[in-house]
Amino acid sequence: MKxxxxxxxxxxxxxxxxxxxKELTSEYLKNIESGKxxxxxxTVSKEKALIDAEKSDERRKSQNLRSxxxxxxxxxxxxxxxxxxxxxxxxxxxxxxxxxxxxTVTQKCDDAGLISLGKLNxxxxxxxxxxxxxxxxxxxxxxxSVNSNNKLVPGGSSGGSAAAVSGDLCVASLGTDTGxxxxxxxxxxxxxxxxxxxxxxxxxxxxxxxSSLDQAGPITKTVEDAAIFLDxxxxxxxxxxxxxxxxxxxxxxxxxxxxxxxKIGIPxxxxxDKLPASTQKSWDECADLLKINGAExxxxxxxxxxxxxxAYYIIAPAEASSNLARYDGVRYGLRVKGxxxxxxxxxxxxxxxxxxxKRRILIGTYVLSSGYYxxxxxxxxxxxxxxxxxxxxxxxxxxxxLTPSTPSTAFEIANEPSDPVQNYLNDIFxxxxxLAGLPGISIPFANxxxxxxxxxxxxxxxxxxQKLLNVARNIEETINYSETPEKWWLK
Amino acid sequence: MVAQMIEGWNLVIGIEIHAQVNxxxxxxxxxxxxxxxxxxxxxxxxxxxxxGMLPVINKFCIEQAVKSGIGLNAxxxxxxxxxxxxxxxxxxxxxxxxxxxxxxxxxxGFVEIETENGQKKIGVERLHLEQDAGKxxxxxxxxxxxxxxNRSGIALMEIVSKPDMSSPEEAVEYVRKVRSILRYLGxxxxxxxxxxxxxxxxxxxxxxxxELGTRCEIKNLNxxxxxxxxxxxxxxxxxxxxEQGESVNQETRLFNTQSGETRSMRSKEDxxxxxxxxxxxxLPLTLDDxxxxxxxxxxxxxxxxxxxxxxxxxxxxxxxxxxxxSDKATSEYFEDVVKNRNPKLVTTWVTGELFSILNKKNLIxxxxxxxxxQLGELVDNxxxxxxxxxxxxxxxxEMCESGKGALEIIDEKGLSQISDENxxxxxxxxxxxxxxxxVKKYKNGKEKLFGFFVGEAMKxxxxxxxxxxxxxxxxxxxxx
Numbered sequence: 008m009k010x011x012x013x014x015x016x017x018x019x020x021x022x023x024x025x026x027x028x029k030e031l032t033s034e035y036l037k038n039i040e041s042g043k044x045x046x047x048x049x050t051v052s053k054e055k056a057l058i059d060a061e062k063s064d065e066r067r068k069s070q071n072l073r074s075x076x077x078x079x080x081x082x083x084x085x086x087x088x089x090x091x092x093x094x095x096x097x098x099x100x101x102x103x104x105x106x107x108x109x110x111t112v113t114q115k116c117d118d119a120g121l122i123s124l125g126k127l128n129x130x131x132x133x134x135x136x137x138x139x140x141x142x143x144x145x146x147x148x149x150x151x152s153v154n155s156n157n158k159l160v161p162g163g164s165s166g167g168s169a170a171a172v173s174g175d176l177c178v179a180s181l182g183t184d185t186g187x188x189x190x191x192x193x194x195x196x197x198x199x200x201x202x203x204x205x206x207x208x209x210x211x212x213x214x215x216x217x218s219s220l221d222q223a224g225p226i227t228k229t230v231e232d233a234a235i236f237l238d239x240x241x242x243x244x245x246x247x248x249x250x251x252x253x254x255x256x257x258x259x260x261x262x263x264x265x266x267x268x269x270k271i272g273i274p275x276x277x278x279x280d281k282l283p284a285s286t287q288k289s290w291d292e293c294a295d296l297l298k299i300n301g302a303e304x305x306x307x308x309x310x311x312x313x314x315x316x317x318a319y320y321i322i323a324p325a326e327a328s329s330n331l332a333r334y335d336g337v338r339y340g341l342r343v344k345g346x347x348x349x350x351x352x353x354x355x356x357x358x359x360x361x362x363x364x365k366r367r368i369l370i371g372t373y374v375l376s377s378g379y380y381x382x383x384x385x386x387x388x389x390x391x392x393x394x395x396x397x398x399x400x401x402x403x404x405x406x407x408x409l410t411p412s413t414p415s416t417a418f419e420i421a422n423e424p425s426d427p428v429q430n431y432l433n434d435i436f437x438x439x440x441x442l443a444g445l446p447g448i449s450i451p452f453a454n455x456x457x458x459x460x461x462x463x464x465x466x467x468x469x470x471x472x473q474k475l476l477n478v479a480r481n482i483e484e485t486i487n488y489s490e491t492p493e494k495w496w497l498k
Numbered sequence: 499m500v501a502q503m504i505e506g507w508n509l510v511i512g513i514e515i516h517a518q519v520n521x522x523x524x525x526x527x528x529x530x531x532x533x534x535x536x537x538x539x540x541x542x543x544x545x546x547x548x549x550g551m552l553p554v555i556n557k558f559c560i561e562q563a564v565k566s567g568i569g570l571n572a573x574x575x576x577x578x579x580x581x582x583x584x585x586x587x588x589x590x591x592x593x594x595x596x597x598x599x600x601x602x603x604x605x606x607g608f609v610e611i612e613t614e615n616g617q618k619k620i621g622v623e624r625l626h627l628e629q630d631a632g633k634x635x636x637x638x639x640x641x642x643x644x645x646x647x648n649r650s651g652i653a654l655m656e657i658v659s660k661p662d663m664s665s666p667e668e669a670v671e672y673v674r675k676v677r678s679i680l681r682y683l684g685x686x687x688x689x690x691x692x693x694x695x696x697x698x699x700x701x702x703x704x705x706x707x708x709e710l711g712t713r714c715e716i717k718n719l720n721x722x723x724x725x726x727x728x729x730x731x732x733x734x735x736x737x738x739x740x741e742q743g744e745s746v747n748q749e750t751r752l753f754n755t756q757s758g759e760t761r762s763m764r765s766k767e768d769x770x771x772x773x774x775x776x777x778x779x780x781l782p783l784t785l786d787d788x789x790x791x792x793x794x795x796x797x798x799x800x801x802x803x804x805x806x807x808x809x810x811x812x813x814x815x816x817x818x819x820x821x822x823x824s825d826k827a828t829s830e831y832f833e834d835v836v837k838n839r840n841p842k843l844v845t846t847w848v849t850g851e852l853f854s855i856l857n858k859k860n861l862i863x864x865x866x867x868x869x870x871x872q873l874g875e876l877v878d879n880x881x882x883x884x885x886x887x888x889x890x891x892x893x894x895x896e897m898c899e900s901g902k903g904a905l906e907i908i909d910e911k912g913l914s915q916i917s918d919e920n921x922x923x924x925x926x927x928x929x930x931x932x933x934x935x936x937v938k939k940y941k942n943g944k945e946k947l948f949g950f951f952v953g954e955a956m957k958x959x960x961x962x963x964x965x966x967x968x969x970x971x972x973x974x975x976x977x978x
Binding site for chain 1: 543546552554555582584588592594777778
């Protein structure tokens with residue numbers, strides 16, 4: 008089945024009674040069933056989704072809708088705590104955890120009448136960029152190279168979220184992005200991935216990875232849908248002290264693709280000989296296109312870009328090592344019996360966490376240790392400040408910055424580098440945005456010689472999501488990217 | 499006594515006071531903080547560190563900390579930072595305690611204490627806010643430790659002194675003074691038995707002229723008696739070690755309240771590396787000048803000021819004033835009684851008889867069986883000569899037992915009356931001798947005059963003579 012559903016189109020279909028929420032939900036549940044090989048979902052809330060869909064249909068009948076999007080089924084990254092629905096963070100240590108509370112973001116989805124189809128696979132505790140670190144096994148990219156039948160990674164950590172949208176196992180999904188975990192998998196799957204400004208979306212009820220970097224955001228098929236979804240999930244939350252009191256805008260309603268007179272920056276530090284020619288070509292073409300559409304293209308410099316990755320891999324693990332201390336087998340989640348408290352801790356955490364999570368806990372513990380703190384953590388924070396000021400300076404000159412989303416297109420699972428540092432390079436274009444707390448979006452631009460999607464990233468100043476979406480919408484409207492993966496898993 | 503044992507040695511003492519913030523809800527959650535509730539009945543998702551939970555600062559606790567800082571004459575830091583102190587323990591759900599490390603909310607200050615050699619200033623290094631941990635219950639099951647998280651997340655103020663104290667008495671006076679200030683401010687109830695206020699004491703000894711000794715920290719002392727005893731024991735232990743040619747190890751020690759000894763808990767080598775770093779879930783705390791000014795204006799009169807006022811207004815001795823103001827309730831009680839009364843008399847009765855009754859009954863002044871109004875009435879009756887001091891003590895005891903007022907008891911017991919026969923006899927004699935004509939008339943049959951004699955005798959005794967004895971005696975005398 009090939010569909011071109013979007014949040015926008017489904018809202019219209021539902022409004023015109025062309026389809027009911029229950030039919031729609033059943034359709035997606037069927038897609039999920041037949042798409043099992045993609046391994047997108049950790050938990051499918053089949054019964055609950057159907058009941059919720061029926062309720063939505065009743066609301067529609069009684070003209071008591073929660074929003075225009077009432078009744079549309081979505082997928083939720085398994086990092087959002089959902090009341091009564093298992094929430095695992097794709098980790099063994101939480102594999103039996105059923106929260107009795109609902110995250111602010113998923114509550115907002117519910118308030119808008121969106122139906123949750125279930126919980127989407129991701130890297131364990133959102134640590135990874137291939138979705139290979141999940142306790143529930145890797146997610147497969149719906150895309151395959153035309154030159155090979157081998158399975159490809161969907162990116163990560165929101166790999167399930169991106170693959171599910173790309174493979175029509177939901178129309179839109181929630182992801183989280185700490186160093187690129189929305190934008191990188193979106194880029195690998197030909198979807199739109201939006202990471203909002205830090206503080207734009209509440210973190211309450213989302214399993215924390217690195218608190219100063221984590222931000223939830225949507226993965227969608229279109230920029231319009233990203234605007235719609237951001238409208239639903241954003242806003243101040245008094246339960247999250249880092250949530251911004253900046254008033255949110257009506258991103259969808261105010262979406263305006265007119266970019267005449269805007270200045271778009273191309274950062275020279277993002278250029279590299281190692282960048283695949285097709286990616287470089289897309290980047291150049293996009294700049295040309297924006298110019299044609301009335302924008303001015305400027306070369307800019309973000310001098311500390313190359314220090315972003317090392318700084319990130321100190322700050323994020325440092326915070327993670329502390330954030331993950333609560334998974335100790337005492338109150339919830341996995342407990343492996345031990346001879347005493349320490350033994351129980353060791354056994355539980357040894358068995359409960361996977362290698363990548365352990366690696367980052369060790370790094371984080373190390374860099375925070377007395378004697379090393381100044382040399383690593385403090386230094387990394389200084390670099391972070393420098394990166395922030397790079398962007399502050401840049402946005403004095405330009406409205407938005409255009410870069411590739413990733414240094415490559417999706418690669419084979421088997422080809423994942425064994426050196427973790429090589430793997431960390433996947434995030435090289437996305438990480439600085441998190442360190443600077445800025446909004447960034449990855450949009451599909453073209454396909455490469457292997458017919459794999461190439462994503463480009465736009466970045467704007469903090470809380471300028473509207474501008475970000477406007478420029479993205481301009482590109483989307485112009486190129487009208489409509490490639491979809493061949494559904495190999497149906498054969 | 500103590501001075502003798504450690505003669506020839508300097509004691510250097512520094513104290514960390516952990517004072518529970520007087521607040522209905524916890525530092526970062528809205529759970530209640532009532533003491534003695536059913537285990538795990540006051541635990542929010544945040545206190546249990548459920549996945550995805552985030553702390554939200556309780557503004558009231560901030561206010562209490564700043565007030566306390568003002569009361570300790572300390573610098574209020576307009577920007578402070580909450581840090582995570584990382585360690586694993588079963589009663590620490592987050593795996594870290596949110597505390598303040600490099601940038602506390604309150605900086606340097608001081609308190610003044612009364613010592614043998616007069617006033618002494620004790621420096622306060624800092625006051626910071628932090629979360630309390632839960633409680634591990636090791637005695638509920640032979641195989642398991644139980645955890646009660648009711649206390650988890652309750653706000654504590656850690657008040658760190660400078661190492662300015664040089665005797666156990668000074669240490670006790672310091673803690674007493676800080677406790678008193680916090681109680682005046684209402685920022686901590688100071689209940690040491692319930693653990694609302696506890697002290698970690700750092701002790702080292704050295705010979706005068708020598709460099710400072712190695713210090714040991716004695717944890718979790720929750721009474722003045724224990725603070726004193728622990729310091730005495732620890733100082734003696736360290737002196738003995740040094741005199742034997744051994745050295746003192748820097749370590750954390752526990753005080754055994756039964757044996758009065760301290761024992762090693764962990765050495766410096768075993769000390770945790772807490773891996774402090776700023777909590778990324780909380781923004782730096784910033785306070786604005788107007789808000790601080792508003793709190794400054796709301797600070798009530800504190801013990802030092804009240805003491806000075808009592809000395810000036812009521813001519814109290816510094817010693818008496820100190821005793822009275824050391825506790826807010828006592829100074830309020832005193833002020834209630836002393837209004838329009840003789841301060842010296844009131845002081846004697848409050849610090850003497852009333853305190854002795856309270857001590858005997860093991861009561862705090864808030865639960866005194868004698869209200870300030872009642873004590874005032876008693877003092878009035880002493881002042882107007884109705885009862886003697888000795889009688890007043892009797893009345894006070896009776897007031898305590900029966901709850902009746904002073905006057906009622908005086909009347910009931912006839913305490914204000916003269917019942918001494920000799921005294922009354924001389925009164926009666928006086929009356930009869932000065933009215934020979936009427937005595938004659940009476941003896942000649944004008945018996946109505948009996949009432950006249952009684953009246954005169956009563957008048958002479960200012961109404962205090964026991965009428966029955968007066969009657970009897972007059973009858974007897976006239977019939978002679």
